[in-house]
Structure formats: C-alpha cells, structure tokens
Amino acid sequence: MMDTKYGGYMGKVMKINLTTKEISDYPFSDRERELFIGGKIMAAKILSDNLTGKETAFSNENMLVVTTGPLTGTGAPSSSRFNISSLSPQTGLLASSNCGGSFGYFLKKAGYDALILQGKSEEHIHIVIKNDRVSFENADTLWGMRTGETQEHLPLRSGNIVIGPAGENLVKYACIVSQERVAGRAGLGAVMGWMNVKAVTVSGNKTVPVFNEVKxxxxxxxxxxxxxxxxxxxxxxxxxxxxxxxxxxxxxxxxxxxxxxxxxxxxxxxxxxxxxxxxxxxxxxxxxxxxxxxxxxxxxxxxxxxxxxxxxxxxxxxxxxxxxxxxxxxxxxxxxxxxxxxxxxxxxxxxxxxxxxxxxxxxxxxxxxxxxxxxxxxxxxxxxxxxxxxxxxxxxxxxxxxxxxxxxxxxxxxxxxxxxxxxxxxxxxxxxxxxxxxxxxxxxxxxxxxxxxxxxxxxxxxxxxxxxxxxxxxxxxxxxxxxxxxxxxxxxxxxxxxxxxxxxxxxxxxxxxxxxxxxxxxxxxxxxxxxxxxxxxxxxxxxxxGMKMGFGKYLRSGERGYTLERSINIRFGVDASADALPSRLTETPQVADDPRTVVPLEKMKTVYYRARGWDKNGLPVAGTLKKLKLGHITDIPERSPLKNLKLGDELHGKS
Ligand code: SF4
Incomplete structure (x- = not known):
C-alpha cells in the first residue's frame, strides 16, 4: 500500500544497512514531500536528519541516498533523471550528482521513491532489488571489471548503478555509472566502493500513480x-x-x-x-x-x-x-x-x-x-x-x-x-x-x-x-x-x-x-x-x-532546498571563507591590459549573502530558516553535536 495521498510518489523509502544487511522502511511523510519534494532536496532532508558534522565520506554513519523525483516515470519530458547524494570524499561536504540512466525509473517500478545505503559490507556485493525483495549477491567475480563489462553481467530489464576500478580504489573523483549515463561529480563512486557495493540492480512491475492522467x-x-x-x-x-x-x-x-x-x-x-x-x-x-x-x-x-x-x-x-x-x-x-x-x-x-x-x-x-x-x-x-x-x-x-x-x-x-x-x-x-x-x-x-x-x-x-x-x-x-x-x-x-x-x-x-x-x-x-x-x-x-504549485512556490521550494544543503555544509565547517576561487581568477586579469577581466568575487558575495538572507559570514540567519520552515535544523536535541551548531544570527549574538 502506498503511504502517500499524492500522485507521482510511490510512498516508500527503502533503507539498507550494509553492515547488518538489515532492510527497513525509512519514514518520509506527506508533509515532508510537500516541503522537500524529491531528488536532491529529499536527499538533503534525509542526510540533514542523520549527519551531525562529525562524519566523513568513508564512515559507517555516512549514507548514499538515491532519490527520484515525482515526475520520474510519469511521461513528463526528460524526466528520467535520478539523484545520488552523500558526503563527498573530494570536498568532505554534501554532494549531489544527477544521472540520466534508467535506475530511477526502475526504482519507482519496484515501489520506492528512494534508496538509502548505509554502513559497509564485509564482502564485495551486488544488491538485487525486485519489487520489495532484496538479495545480496557476492560480487568477487565482478570486482575489478570496468563499468561496461560489469553491466553486461547484470540482469536485463532492470535499472542499475555500478562502479568501475576507480570507485573500488577510492579515487577521490570516482563516479557512478548507469547504462551510458554518469553521476559524475564529487566522488560518489568512491563512497559506493568504500561500502564494497559493486552494483545495485532494481526492477519491478508497479505503476507510478498520476493525480490527473487525462490532463x-x-x-x-x-x-x-x-x-x-x-x-x-x-x-x-x-x-x-x-x-x-x-x-x-x-x-x-x-x-x-x-x-x-x-x-x-x-x-x-x-x-x-x-x-x-x-x-x-x-x-x-x-x-x-x-x-x-x-x-x-x-x-x-x-x-x-x-x-x-x-x-x-x-x-x-x-x-x-x-x-x-x-x-x-x-x-x-x-x-x-x-x-x-x-x-x-x-x-x-x-x-x-x-x-x-x-x-x-x-x-x-x-x-x-x-x-x-x-x-x-x-x-x-x-x-x-x-x-x-x-x-x-x-x-x-x-x-x-x-x-x-x-x-x-x-x-x-x-x-x-x-x-x-x-x-x-x-x-x-x-x-x-x-x-x-x-x-x-x-x-x-x-x-x-x-x-x-x-x-x-x-x-x-x-x-x-x-x-x-x-x-x-x-x-x-x-x-x-x-x-x-x-x-x-x-x-x-x-x-x-x-x-x-x-x-x-x-x-x-x-x-x-x-x-x-x-x-x-x-x-x-x-x-x-x-x-x-x-x-x-x-x-x-x-x-x-495533485499539490498546488505556482511559479512562486516553485522558487521558494528551490530556495528551501538550497538553504538546507548550505546548512548541512555549515555543520562540516563551511562559512564565507569556503566560498572562494583560486587567485588566478580573482587577481590576475585574463586580458593583461583590461583590469575588468577578473572575478570581483568579494563584492558579489556580499550582495549574494544579503539576497539569500545569510549573514556576512555566509550563514543563514534565524529568520531565513524560519521563513523556509527549516527552523528545526538547529533544534535536534537528540543529536548532541548539533546542540553546538550555531547558525546566522545566533552565532553573532543577535536575536
Ligand atoms: S541530458 Fe538526457 S534528459 Fe537532458 S537533454 Fe540530454 S538526453 Fe535529454
């Protein structure tokens, strides 16, 4: 049974603990769907609720979160994209990478809006998901294979994500591949490699519900x-x-x-x-x-x-x-x-x-x-x-x-x-x-x-x-x-x-x-x-x-996602000093005799922070978080490291 009143969603999120091989439903409510929509914003919400600022990309608490969007599998043009988010081994911060392969479509056919992997398998594995059945196959024979060859060994009529030798060897910018498409950026292939997961395949026979089919x-x-x-x-x-x-x-x-x-x-x-x-x-x-x-x-x-x-x-x-x-x-x-x-x-x-x-x-x-x-x-x-x-x-x-x-x-x-x-x-x-x-x-x-x-x-x-x-x-x-x-x-x-x-x-x-x-x-x-x-x-x-969505709400939802991601990064040490470019771009004019050909970064950053409702150190002020219904992220008492989290006005002793 679907756990949502909204079309476009399958209403379920699967979580797999790779260390214990325990499989569970991760709760995600309709209220959360309204605020955090899907894809990278949904993943940010899940990671925000679980990461404290102490984890690294290669730690048991980190998660690899694969999310779909509500349009995936509904016939909207160019809507097969799915998202993978995690802590990046390259930046140590939140990373999200978007991919055009068919994994997202098949994940929804199996009945899930998202898949969360956490922990580390003892052996190399290939995870096989068929509707709500999950099996773990030994992947020793696949380990070492390139991405194309790996995919040739996987079941037909399913979506898959795989890594190549770079992911296995924890290359900081290893990627995840699905068919010929790639979730390329920020090293998420290395996270999958560290987890000892060579491949995930998914298939199913469910239909994505649409609120108003005819229209x-x-x-x-x-x-x-x-x-x-x-x-x-x-x-x-x-x-x-x-x-x-x-x-x-x-x-x-x-x-x-x-x-x-x-x-x-x-x-x-x-x-x-x-x-x-x-x-x-x-x-x-x-x-x-x-x-x-x-x-x-x-x-x-x-x-x-x-x-x-x-x-x-x-x-x-x-x-x-x-x-x-x-x-x-x-x-x-x-x-x-x-x-x-x-x-x-x-x-x-x-x-x-x-x-x-x-x-x-x-x-x-x-x-x-x-x-x-x-x-x-x-x-x-x-x-x-x-x-x-x-x-x-x-x-x-x-x-x-x-x-x-x-x-x-x-x-x-x-x-x-x-x-x-x-x-x-x-x-x-x-x-x-x-x-x-x-x-x-x-x-x-x-x-x-x-x-x-x-x-x-x-x-x-x-x-x-x-x-x-x-x-x-x-x-x-x-x-x-x-x-x-x-x-x-x-x-x-x-x-x-x-x-x-x-x-x-x-x-x-x-x-x-x-x-x-x-x-x-x-x-x-x-x-x-x-x-x-x-x-x-x-x-x-x-x-x-079936949700109301005017252009303004669309923008506000995007702003909520962007600010939520920023707030996660702040837990991992980001402030204005991290919003930087190599000095070649800010100090050396591209055209030697035209001093305008540099990036006037500090000047634009000041205006940008003001526009976003962030303070001069690049931290969202309390009013901005409240407006975006993100006030709760500074107030999660059960996660002790967050008690020390200071954002925006609170950091500077303002109200
Ligand atoms: S990246 Fe994929 S979905 Fe986007 S325009 Fe190209 S083919 Fe279409």
Missing amino acids: NKKHNKKWYSDLRKHPMTGDVMPRLGTASLVSPMQMRGILATKNFNFGQYEEFEKVNGENLAEKHNIVNKGCLSCPIKCARTVEIDGKAVKGPELETLSLLGGGILNNNMERILRWNNELDELGMDTISAASTLAWAMEASEKGLWDNGLEFGETADITKLWEDIACRRGIGDELAEGTKRLSDKYGGKEFAMNSKGLELSAYEPRRAVGQGLGYAVSNRGGCHLNGGYLVVLEGLGLDINPQTSHGKADLTMLMQDLMEMLSATGQCLFTSFAMFPGPLLTKPNAFYTKAVNGMLPYMGGAVRMMNKFPMPLRFHLPVFPQTRGFEYVT
Missing part, C-alpha cells in the same frame, strides 16, 4: 511539441549536443585553455561541436523520455560508444593543449569505463602539467604532450605510480606541492570548462555552489552571460540576484526529476536567434540593472501563484502530484 497526457503532448519547436531544445541541442557551446565559448573568451591561463584556444575548431557532429557522431541518443536527445554516439575500435560532452571536449582539448579529437573520444570512453569524472580528471591533469612546467612537481607531464595519456587514466584508477597521487585531485595535490593559485577548484571540486573571468556571474556561482566548483549548482549564469542571452559578462550588477534565482529554479527542476536543459525553452526563441533585434538588445541591456526587481521576486515569490506560459513545469507538477 497530464494532454499537457505533456504540448510540452514535447514545444520543446521540439524551440531553437535551443529542438535544434541546437539535438544537432550539436552540449558540444554546441565550444565555439561560442571561444568567441566569448570563456573556453578554459591551458589550465585556465587563457580563455581562448587557437585550435578550438579541431575539438568543437561542429567537428564532432560532422566527422564522428553516428547517432543522437538521449535519456529515457527525452525529446532533446543531446547525447552523442561515436565509434571506438569498431564499437559504438558514448561521445564526449562539452566539459570533456574543452578540458581534454584546450585545457591541456590537445587538438586531437580522436584521443578525446578514446579518453572519454576510457574514463567512463574506469568510472572517473572527466571534469576532475582533466583538471587534475592540467594542474599537474602546470606544476611540472613551474618546477613544483617533477612528474614528466607537459602541456600538449598527450600521446601517453591513455595509460595514465588506468594508472589513476588503479592508483599506480604518479596515478596514485593524481587520484587525489587538485586540492590535495596543491596542499602538498604548492600551486594553489592555479588549482582550479572551489571547496575541493574542480571547476568545469567555463573560464569565469569573462563571465563573472558564473565565477560567483562556482564559489558559492553547495557542491563546490560546479557550473550547474552554481546557477549556470554563463547561459545569460553570452551562451544564450547576452548580458554584460563583466559587470557585477544584478549577478548575485540572478544567481540566486537560477540556483533555486534549477534546484527544483532537479528535485522533480527533470533535466535542467528543459529550462532552456523558457527563453523566448527570438531572444536566442535574433541577437541584433531591438527587443533582444533591450532585454540584454536591462537585465543586469533589474537586480532590485529580481531581488523582490526572490524575497517575496509566494504572490506568484500562477503558471508562467513559458514554464510548463509547474502545471505538469500539479497534474502529476
């Missing part, structure tokens, strides 16, 4: 059609994938080149989306129920495999001065097979090349010399030779060898491929992002600063308020189980296709100076009880769940 079907039909007609989601993304952005990034000076020394790579045409589409792409692929189909398929040694995304192309191209597309295709496949995040792997390699160039670490690596790199990936995954050190990522390496000013991470997570000195709002996002240097969790402002809209990328005006708006919006998109790329369709097509039209120029010119208006919307979203015509997500949510 939902009709709504989705139009939604699919609108996405197919939009110039971004119906043309550019299907045609070129995320790699479509390499050329505009080059034009705008935001293509991270030679470990973020520069924003342009003179040989970018050899590694851009057009080259990938014309010479290498065999067929477009997509996640379940996605009309956009942004994924590429290429051929390696006669086998069709997943092609690289924009971040991989850029960071393994210009990032290390490599102009050889064939190598990137091979490395991308190799990294997926070994189970490693391509962004952190590429950035760590770029740091090591620069450290070698500067004489800090004699490791034999050199920018532009990339013929032998394929073997290096395996050395990292298996922790052999210098691979053992590279497996630790840029933060720990720069702690040891020096070179922090060019260790391109924030909170220990490597930045993605957007060079923020020519898109300063993206710089703010990287710094304040809950999971560290992530463009998406940071608010993806670069989409407004030249890669979609064209607002002034150098000004700090309005960027803090727009960052909060975008972060909260994407937080909710992710929580509902939908792909963030569907939000591209909220920008009216002509604003993207007619950059020189007077209305486009007017919007781009005015937007940075509308920070006050955006602030008001962020501060008082609730009067926006209506559905925006360009944002079908809210209406779709109502038809699926």
